[in-house]
Amino acid sequence: MSWRRALKDTARSGIAVEKKRLEPLIAVRGAAGLAIVIALSLWLFGPAAAASSAFGAFQAAIATFQRSWRPRPELAIASGTSLAVSTFLGYLTISKEPLFLALLVVWTFAAGMSWAAGPTIGLIASSNVAIMLVTVTLPTSVAQAAGHAAMMIVGGLVQAALIVLFPVRRWGAHRDALADALAAEADYARRLRHDPVASFDPQPLMEARNAAAVTPRQARRRPAELHGARGIAERIRPVLASLADPAMGVPAEGHARDRVRELLASAAALLDAAAHAIRHGEPVAAPPAALATFRTPDTGSILTGAPYRAMTRLNTLLQDVVETAGGTPQQDVPSGARGTAHSAESDGQSTSGRAPTHPGARGTAHSAPTTRTRPTFLALIPKALKAMRGELHRGSPITRHATRVSAVAATGYILGTWLPLGHGYWAPLTSVMVMRPDFSQTYSRAVARLAGTVIGVAVATGVVQAATPGTLQSGTLAVASAALMYLLMRTGQFATQACIAAYVVFLLGMGGEEWTQTVPERVLLTLMGGLLAMLAYAVYPAWETPRLRTRLADWLAAQGPYVAAVFGSYADPSVRDAPDVRGALLTARTARAAWHAAVARATAEPVRHRGLSRTAADDAEDALAQLGRVAMLLEAHLPERGATPVPPAARFADALRESTHKGAKAIRERRVPTWDAVREALDAWETEDTDKVVRNTATLVLDTLTELSEALDTAVPPMTLDGTAPEKPDGPRDPKDSATR
Structure with a gap:
């Protein structure tokens, strides 16, 4: 692909707005935590501390929105605490520019390496470095810096408390992951009716497996319909393929093929019914016609050998999944289920349609179900450090990303300070926020940030000029902008960046800065930071x-x-x-x-x-x-x-x-x-x-x-001497x- 085409595609993806299901209650919860922190800071310390602590609560809420099957309060606390430490250390060194530059380089390099531990940790670390560039400019003394840092920790604690006290759609992500896996198999069964060798993307099954990792406390509280169904779904997939594939004995056309198509259609209907029940926490409304298809008495005379065995196993597994999805406890599954649900959760089992019968790697037929255990937050720390050490070598794309982002952050800060614009931290802030380990995300986010910044700043400036809000009104507008960002976060970077730009304008306005002090320079420095990030990837890439x-x-x-x-x-x-x-x-x-x-x-x-x-x-x-x-x-x-x-x-x-x-x-x-x-x-x-x-x-x-x-x-x-490929x-x-x- 040419550079022109690549830039065009990444720009288009950067400004695209995706259609996603919105979760307004979660957005309201995050905005409520932010409002509590702002109000508390205004009452105790004044506008400057409120603006600083608001960044902590804002980032803590973003941390809980990252890809996680259940929002972790620990993420909010860790985000607020790490931002507090960064802000305090940054303020201690901000008066000595070489020392602050050294701290910035070390901090950004560590944030870049943290992507080795996963996108959630990488995003939190990068965002904390970017926000630190703003918050270090707000305190005026060491005591104030300590107070601001303490309020950032309070912001994380408030967001964590709201997650615990007001859970939204408990087990919702787990239900969706399991329902998506069953729905994907239903779609697979339908495609097999027309294409007996159709492919299957196992990604929904992998997502369901990841969702099944829970803590021991969560395992005791998990709804009954989330037990076992995933393991049964794993067994259904190969049985569907075996029933449809002509290599296993069913001819491509004829009476036997017609019966296989009927069975596959019925299996799809039952899987869809189970998926709907699990997604909404309702009883399974199994279609009677689909159940009757597997009871047709002449099937045994039409299908023989491997296809008949596949049909029998499919019938058993569908009974299991319908009973499990309906919330039937595993110990109450009737004998007709033939015991497959008893070991459905074990990841050490085979995915065949039969219950294992010998101890060993396949397990035993009546062993107690095993649960995939999710590590605690503290247990993730040594794993994250180990992953970072594993990527710390010259050829690693993560190391190249860390090197790029630290060099660009230092360069952007020096240029921003040297230019007579003021608020030079906007350039490195933009670079750190948009840079990612791969090309497409870096360039698309740079375009999205520039476009979103222009739109967000323009809208916020228009509101400020028209309404001339005071401190409380600016704080209210900042909370509203954050709530809109939380709501639209999964629709794309363009909408997110527009909301963030408006949020920062209102928040700094609450701290006493006029819009004329921040808006023009913010746009120019944002453009410079984005260009630096794009140039850095072109000069020092990590191509896949x-x-x-x-x-x-x-x-x-x-x-x-x-x-x-x-x-x-x-x-x-x-x-x-x-x-x-x-x-x-x-x-x-x-x-x-x-x-x-x-x-x-x-x-x-x-x-x-x-x-x-x-x-x-x-x-x-x-x-x-x-x-x-x-x-x-x-x-x-x-x-x-x-x-x-x-x-x-x-x-x-x-x-x-x-x-x-x-x-x-x-x-x-x-x-x-x-x-x-x-x-x-x-x-x-x-x-x-x-x-x-x-x-x-x-x-x-x-x-x-x-x-x-x-x-x-x-x-x-092979190439010829003139550089062309021979015939x-x-x-x-x-x-x-x-x-x-």
Whole structure:
């Protein structure tokens, strides 16, 4: 993509306003906390302290809005406390410019590195540094600075108390995540009716798994309908794929295919009913026609073998999910549910439709449900520090971001101080607020901040000129602007930045500053800060495009063990130490999500591919997705303990595990992977009389691996001396020959 196109796309995304569901009660709660702090500060200390403490309460409320399944009071307290410490230290050094610059560089570098611990911590740390640049100018003595810092801590405590005392839509995010997962599977079932090999995005299931992590106290209070349904949903997905795929025995057309379409439509209707019930906390209104479809007596004569087993398991799982979504406690699930709900929450379980029967990695049929435990806030601190240490090396994009943001903050502060505009901190404040570790967010936020600042400042200035508000009126307008920002926060950066600009104008007006002292310079310095941020990324970038091969190799390295674990389960079902299919699947999903995130970032970058064209990346992605789908077909029918062993599956699993490891290394080194060991294991399998379904699935696995090699074979065409790519010879090239070039 050219720079012109990239800038155009990022500018368009920066000023876009998305249609999101608004949560006015949460916005009112945040604004109420801000109003309490402002009123208390005005009463005790006066306008200057009120303006300073208001920033603390404002930022504390923003911290609780970050991606979290339940607002954490600890985030509000940590945000207010860290801002208080930053403000006090900044005031102690502000009179000595070299010392303050050193503090600013250290603080911004640490804030940049904090993105390694996650976007929530990164955003809080960056916002605190930006706000500190404003608040250090408000006190006039060390005692006042200490008082302002104390009021910032009070602001965080007030917001935390409001979260505890006035919870809004308790368990709402958890309900939405689980309902979205069930609705996604309902949509998948409908698509399978028309496309038996349709793909499925596991992101809703991953979100539901993240939402299921709760503290022990929350686990005791969690609604009954949030227990177990996620684990059942995990089991439903492979069963749906197995029922629809022609490779498992149902022909593409005919009476059997028509019956499969009816079953899939009924499954979709039941899943939608369960999703609606969970989302709204209501009893499940299961469609009678959908339930009757699974009771049709002639289904057994139409479907046989693997499709009939898939239908039976799907019926069982749908009963479970309907009963669980209706709020039936797990211990009260009737025997017709066949025990699948008893281990539904365990992430160490297989995702097959049967209840595990042997202890080991798959668990036991009647074991007590395990709960995913969410770490406490204090336990997150050493994990965050460890993540930051892990990214502290030269090639890390997080380290490059931290270096960029600290250099730009110092440069912006020096330029802002040198220019005869006053309030020079607006330039570094803007840079710190807009800079992110990736290109698209940095540039889109820079455009959004400039456009939003102009609109917000213009509106606030018009209000000030027309109404000439006093201290109380300015405080009220600031609270109203903050409430509007909280309400529109998830609709995009443009609306958010406009509200923030108006909030700052009103708040500083409450502190005694005239609009003529802040508005013109704020616009100019905001423009300078945004341009510095954009220029810094262009000069010292951290492009994702050159790392796409590594991301693809990571996905292959994770997908291979998952597929191998599925085949290993068939080798000897009687062993106690069964392969951990579930753990391997979760690892593969994480690698898949990392790949898609990298592709999304690379697509917006003005960088040409280096060794992996867009076409090759798309084809390789399709091949790896197909590899996971093929393994999922077998996962739907994992054998029970005591089933007939399939010894060739063990050799095939070992060859697959070793070959995908070597293949990932080849991709990183810009070579085409080969699959000789997998092919030899499959050739040896062909001579033995074993389960044909498992063997045929192994053939599909080799086919997808070959497709992956063919996709990568076109990724690095040899260049002629004049710099142009020669014409490709007719016919496919042998991957083995490509690897030796």
